[in-house]
Amino acid sequence: MPHLLIDDLRIEVVRKNIRSLRLTVYAPDGRVRVAAPLRTADAAIHAFITTRRAWIRKHQEQFAAREQPVALQFVTGETHLYQGQGYPLRVLSGPATGRVQLTQDGYLDLFIAENSTREQREKALSTWYRARLKEQLPVLAARWEPVVGARANVYAIKQMRTRWGTCSIRARRIWLNLELIKQPPHCLEYVVVHELVHLHERLHNARFWGLMDQFMPDWRPAKQALRSVHLKPCG
Template sequence: MPQLLIDDLPIELVRKNIRSLRLTVYAPDGRVRVAAPLRTTEAAIHAFVASRRAWIQKHQAQFAAREQPAVLDFVSGETHYYQGQPLLLRVLPGPAAGRVQRTEPGFLDLCIAAGSPREQREKALNTWYRARLKEQLPALAARWEPVVGAQATAWAIKQMRTRWGTCNIRARRIWLNLELIKQPAACLDYVVVHELVHLHERLHNARFWGLMDQFMPDWRTARQALRAVHLQPCG
């Protein structure tokens, strides 16, 4: 990807068939990307970035302040999360493919063959997480689609590096980040409503946030909670 250096700030530049310049600061490292219309001059891009330097620095500072996620080995004694609740992992003898279960409050049991590699233990836990999120999707859709007045044609789950959710407006398909199952339920509700509102309004403009206020007045609390999370996609 082409790179620009604007006042000592490295910028990833991608040119697209779009009408206006777009600026994104990505977690976790605060890298900056500019999407520019095909014929935009470099001088115009420099001016655009310079005018938003304070905004860029603000978001880079927020990402830098986030608590770094613990490196997980998926062994007994680690803390893992489910719907915002910390659970102590216990790795116990079990089938080769692994099985996850909750038999006691505060504990998460991973039953798997002794000597299984880290990747296999991680995969078994992620399979359990995915199943838990998938089984919640029908109720989430039934709860929020009537409130928002918009219906998705399909809901899906995938691992995403920089987004909690995404919406294909034309296909009316919504994807949720698997990591959401580890966050409090209010955060999952917020992302569901956020993506449904995109079926009314594509952009994050005044109309979009006005609709968020209408459908979920306390959305800011959940968004702030998610902003404090350092996304670490499952393997």
């Protein structure tokens, strides 16, 4: 991918069939990317970045200040999150290998072969997380689609490195980050509403945030909470 070095900033440049320059700073490392119309000169990109240096630095500093996640080994005694609460994991051997159960006394039990690998234990827990998120989506859709006045054709789940959710407006398909099942329920609701609002307004402009205020007046704490989370890398 082409790059520009502007002072001490390394800028990824992607030229697309778009009308205006778009700037993104990505977590967790603060890399900077500019999407530019096809015929945009490097000098125009340079000027665009120069006027936004403070904004770029602000976001890079926010990402750098986030607490780095502990590398989990999926062994007994570790704490794993579910809906904003931490539960101690118990890795147990027994029947129904790969089954995960949240117990009444507050443990997350994973039944798996005694000689299982870290990757196998992670996959089993991820499968359980995905099932829990999937079963919540119809309830959230039924609650929020009438409020927002927009309906998605499809809700889907995937692991995403930089986003909590994304929306294909043309297909009316909403993708949600699997990691949302580990966050408080209000955060999941916020992302669902956020993506539904994109079916009314593609851009994060004054109209978009005005619609958020109208449909979900208490969205700000959830957004702030998600901004403090270090997303799990893919792969």
